[in-house]
Amino acid sequence: MSNIKPSNELSFLQAGSLIRRGGLVAFPTETVYGLGVNASNDKAVASLFKAKQRPEFNPLVLHLVDAKSAERLAFVDEKTKMLIRRFWPGSLTIVLKRKPEAPISELVSAGLDTIALRVPSSPIAHALLRSAACPVAATSANSSGMISPTIAAHVEESFGNKIDMILDGGKCTVGVESTILDMSEEQPVLLRSGVVPLEDIEAIIGRVERKDTKESIRHYAPKLSIRLNAASAKKGEALLGFGDAPDADMNLSRNKDVTEAAANLFAMIRELDKGDFTGIAVMPIPEEGLGVAINDRLAKTLIQKKQDNSKK
Numbered sequence: 579m580s581n582i583k584p585s586n587e588l589s590f591l592q593a594g595s596l597i598r599r600g601g602l603v604a605f606p607t608e609t610v611y612g613l614g615v616n617a618s619n620d621k622a623v624a625s626l627f628k629a630k631q632r633p634e635f636n637p638l639v640l641h642l643v644d645a646k647s648a649e650r651l652a653f654v655d656e657k658t659k660m661l662i663r664r665f666w667p668g669s670l671t672i673v674l675k676r677k678p679e680a681p682i683s684e685l686v687s688a689g690l691d692t693i694a695l696r697v698p699s700s701p702i703a704h705a706l707l708r709s710a711a712c713p714v715a716a717t718s719a720n721s722s723g724m725i726s727p728t729i730a731a732h733v734e735e736s737f738g739n740k741i742d743m744i745l746d747g748g749k750c751t752v753g754v755e756s757t758i759l760d761m762s763e764e765q766p767v768l769l770r771s772g773v774v775p776l777e778d779i780e781a782i783i784g785r786v787e788r789k790d791t792k793e794s795i796r797h798y799a800p801k802l803s804i805r806l807n808a809a810s811a812k813k814g815e816a817l818l819g820f821g822d823a824p825d826a827d828m829n830l831s832r833n834k835d836v837t838e839a840a841a842n843l844f845a846m847i848r849e850l851d852k853g854d855f856t857g858i859a860v861m862p863i864p865e866e867g868l869g870v871a872i873n874d875r876l877a878k879t880l881i882q883k884k885q886d887n888s889k890k
């Protein structure tokens with residue numbers, strides 16, 4: 579049986595409730611279909627990465643009902659406010675510094691201290707976000723490596739019944755992804771070209787630097803050094819456990835569940851990083867399911883630290 583539902587009041591209610599309770603719901607936006615989850619729920623966010631079968635953690639975009647919600651979650655400066663007044667609701671995603679108290683899973687930002695926000699203009703997306711009544715993190719609703727879906731049937735091809743509901747809103751009116759602009763530093767940077775032309779943005783805030791997302795993402799790196807595949811901690815080190823590990827300072831998943839480990843990864847590393855340790859020893863994590871993405875991210879953390887150190 580297909581889990582594509584026509585959009586109406588009843589399906590909005592069901593979809594909103596599914597998201598609040600940690601489910602995965604695909605919904606149309608004016609750009610492309612998104613696969614959304616409750617952004618405050620670590621496990622739900624991990625299950626989104628699992629469904630997407632992405633071999634790495636790319637940060638997700640938060641989809642909000644209005645600009646007011648943005649100010650509760652991120653630091654919004656004057657230039658950004660001008661962009662918001664001009665382009666929201668609409669197809670501009672803005673990356674900002676997240677507020678420390680924002681009740682958003684660390685996994686949404688892949689451990690970064692920034693967060694990508696957008697208020698979509700699609701009335702169906704809006705109805706769903708209203709009904710969910712929580713910040714919704716979403717990514718384009720395609721499996722990793724496939725192009726972004728613009729009709730419900732594309733979403734079904736990628737995910738079938740692996741997700742809880744596909745809200746059908748017909749064909750996306752725009753059909754191209756949003757423009758992504760990084761406003762988290764002094765100099766605005768274009769991370770992805772999209773629907774909103776750069777000239778329109780520059781007409782409002784002046785010169786924007788152009789960069790490609792892939793080269794510009796600075797991977798999250800803790801202050802402490804990380805040691806992978808550790809059987810135990812050396813003197814002074816914190817032990818981040820996986821599986822049975824009575825000596826661990828924190829445990830990613832006692833049940834050896836890689837999805838649970840992904841849900842805990844960034845929050846636990848951040849917590850240990852605050853402690854009085856000389857480094858963080860991480861027990862081996864199997865290369866299966868989200869374990870691949872966890873190991874990839876830990877390896878990138880090491881590379882980022884080496885780059886940071888060589889700059890010092």
Ligand code: TXA
Nearest residue numbers: 609610611612636637638673692693694717718755756
């Ligand atoms: O039109 C769109 O933006 C669609 C619809 C569903 O809203 N969404 C979309 O999501 O295209 P996704 O996950 O396929 O692409 C979002 C991009 C990713 O390349 C990610 O790296 C980047 O946004 N991104 C998210 N958070 C970021 C952050 N904090 N810093 C830099 N880049 C970020």
Ligand code: MG
Nearest residue numbers: 717718719726
């Ligand atoms: Mg995508």
